[in-house]
Amino acid sequence: MTPPVRLRPGTRVRVDARGVDHHCRTPRYLRGRLGRVVAHLGAFGDPETLAYHRPGALRNLYQVEFEHAELWSPGEAGVLIAADLFEHWLSVEDD
């Protein structure tokens, strides 16, 4: 079943900083970082179970954009990094 879309474009989100010892598609350099939702990309099977040949629940996938300086020090002005992240890795942050 397609899950309801919770995050709207423009929403500030923080990527969860949890460590996992299984396959996942959340790069470590983005964990714990603050970004902004650009778009909802659809719902896709959860790679964290699909990778083990178990059914993957449909998860909302979003493109999330980060300022370069949020990720690296010193940051480069005029550089954005965008990545596609699943909803269960994102929590809403107040503006």
Add this chain to the structure above:
Amino acid sequence: MGSDRHDHDHDHDHDHDHAPIAEGSAVSDESLRLERALRELLIDKGVIDAESIRRQIEVTESRTPAEGARVVARAWTDSTYRDWLLADAKSAIGAFTGLDLAGTPELRVLENTASRHHVVCCTLCSCYPRAVLGVPPSWYKNAEYRSRVVREPRAVLAEFGTELPAGVQIRVVDSTADLRYLVLPLRPAGTDTWSEAELAGVVTRDTMIGVTLPRAAGDRSAGGPVSVAPPLGRPGQDDPSR
């Protein structure tokens, strides 16, 4: 099967900070052994057969950046087509090229503008729009490109001979999940009278990854079309078999 829909090199998904890149192939001996063991097991158990693997390799290797180049040239000359491409890349590309894109990952086109330049990578493995560009270059899969392009994109682009005008924002798109990305480069100046075929001729693989810019003939001042020796690669790395 998830592994069919996902174009990931899962054996490559070591999810940790990368040490500086080692010389040589993007694929370790261990990964090669693992691939062979898995492949032979799947064949032994009758899940797939050698012929279907061979056929899939043939299809994948028959795709070349020429497909993407034709699409870009059409988008440059036909704004209605460009809008369709940006809204629904798979349909627009399938209809125009006749490529069978069923079963290939979702595809999005990233439009470069005078103020924004896109560059695509996959920091986790080697996700790439294979359906329209074919097999990725080796440097795309190497840890050096994957780790550096998100950290110092301007420096990486400069190594490809790409200097963007001041004020142009760089947007690095990391293909971390189910979508694949193709860059729609900016049409070079001085090509107003060019035919679609001529335009397609300046659209190279690297311009659709976003590491170089298409250049009209006679304007070869900074960098060229496809780099013969990729700055981040090393001799022998553009091995089409991987």
